[in-house]
């Protein structure tokens with residue numbers, strides 16, 4: 140059936156909203172587009188959140204549903220996904236939301252997705268370090284990554300589950316074993332460290348945090364979180380102590396860019412694209428305080444990485 144006038148096309152659009160796509164018989168392009176959207180076939184990222192019913196998973200699901208780049212959103216957890224999925228699916232944005240509950244549905248949750256975000260696992264309680272979560276979360280992450288290797292081997296994977304310094308290496312080992320490992324597509328999520336650094340530096344400088352940019356590199360635990368305060372933007376004035384640091388920075392302006400390539404996992408500023416982390420930015424000049432911090436970070440990070448790798452090889 141052809142729609143000749145603008146009014147008829149409007150009616151077609153309305154009917155496409157009223158009826159499920161499989162009940163639409165017409166083959167005009169307007170309806171085809173509607174079907175395509177409902178099936179999640181429209182251009183855009185298909186995203187799965189594993190651990191979607193948790194404290195991180197739920198607000199993350201909301202952010203993904205708001206994101207105009209996302210066309211399909213799969214919410215997977217071992218508990219509570221039906222309610223969370225219903226809730227998120229009522230948001231009046233374009234992404235199609237589907238829920239998946241429990242291990243038997245993991246493969247369906249993962250099939251065909253471009254981006255998998257993993258906040259599954261236990262969070263720490265007061266008095267615990269992130270590393271105390273290792274025994275539980277390592278196994279959870281390994282199982283989920285085995286599913287990724289099988290069902291969406293080309294997906295970009297964002298790992299939130301702690302201890303990130305060890306769960307990222309675990310994921311890498313799983314993918315290597317499966318022959319699917321692409322370092323550009325496996326990223327530990329350390330953005331929170333950047334957000335905090337921006338907030339705290341802005342407080343000291345009396346600036347709006349949105350105008351402040353503090354690079355944070357290394358890892359995501361204790362001394363491995365290394366803010367590069369000498370690279371704060373915008374350039375600012377400092378206290379006596381900070382002045383010494385600035386002087387040091389100027390004195391070492393020509394210092395060769397610090398390379399940390401001996402560590403296989405190291406959080407850095409990156410440019411994200413379809414192919415994952417398409418560009419990794421260098422650390423830039425460090426002052427003496429940061430250089431000392433970098434050495435501490437590398438030492439602890441190396442231990443956490445080895446722990447993840449050894450676990451996967453058992």
Ligand SMILES: NC(=O)c1ccc[n+]([C@@H]2O[C@H](COP(=O)([O-])OP(=O)(O)OC[C@H]3O[C@@H](n4cnc5c(N)ncnc54)[C@H](O)[C@@H]3O)[C@@H](O)[C@H]2O)c1
Pocket residue numbers: 189190191192193194195196215216217218258259260261262263272276279298299300301302303328329330331332359
């Ligand atoms: N990288 C970061 O910046 C960052 C920030 C916050 C939290 N975290 C980490 O993220 C993780 C989750 O934190 P939270 O506060 O959301 O915890 P939470 O307990 O609120 O939620 C975790 C969710 O994971 C689910 N889950 C458990 N086992 C699972 C499995 N096998 N498969 C799928 N889902 C499973 C739980 O059912 C729960 O819904 C923790 O390890 C925490 O330390 C990391």
Ligand SMILES: O=C(O)C[C@H](O)C(=O)O
Pocket residue numbers: 262263269301331
């Ligand atoms: O600290 C935690 O245990 C959670 C997360 O990694 C954080 O930085 O807030």
